[in-house]
């Protein structure tokens with residue numbers, strides 16, 4: 001056994017012992033189950049499991065689980081290397097479909113927006129948040145990272161600090177130098193904001209403004225975004 005394999009085996013044992021420790025279910029989704037657990041005493045972490053889907057053929061299921069799990073973990077690791085805002089990847093067991101990552105203490109952008117609704121500073125806080133979102137999405141796109149599901153639930157605020165945005169759930173993400181994919185990412189975000197905030201148009205324009213300021217080469221993506229938007233509107237008019 002090589003040193004690397006040995007280390008991998010040791011990690012596996014270490015991480016699987018977390019089973020015996022407390023696992024608190026955070027979310028039971030269609031695709032994955034998410035737990036808050038602990039590996040090192042006093043250090044919470046997040047475990048994302050993709051359990052076996054018994055309605056699928058076992059070999060196909062194993063392949064799909066492995067592929068999706070590895071794709072998400074790779075993207076997290078890539079973002080980490082690039083210094084982008086995402087949870088630290090601790091460990092991945094593709095066979096079991098498990099990813100262990102840093103636990104982000106805080107709240108989602110969606111919950112944050114709701115929590116400040118009655119605040120007197122609502123507009124000011126929201127403007128600042130939109131500005132920060134634009135900057136961070138530009139940072140992802142500058143590095144050809146497509147999130148794939150940019151919703152307000154998939155952005156967290158570490159310690160509820162609106163200047164510290166962390167992107168989560170890279171399950172649908174990719175690395176690609178594609179204006180179309182970046183434009184679609186923006187469009188998904190626009191739709192997500194429209195469903196969380198009544199005055200979203202004005203706010204999203206702040207996000208776009210900060211996106212374009214933070215990334216000089218964003219013009220072509222923004223042009224493409226207008227096309228995607230038009231297509232989206234036409235589709236919703238047709239029904």
Ligand SMILES: Nc1ncnc2c1ncn2[C@@H]1O[C@H](COP(=O)(O)OP(=O)(O)OP(=O)(O)O)[C@@H](O)[C@H]1O
Pocket residue numbers: 026027028029030031032033034046048087101102103104105108153154168169170171
């Ligand atoms: N690193 C993290 N730290 C703290 N909480 C997290 C973290 N990652 C995810 N969560 C919480 O777990 C929830 C589900 O995580 P995630 O979105 O990755 O799973 P999912 O099953 O792909 O969800 P969905 O079905 O919404 O796409 C999130 O909405 C968030 O509340």
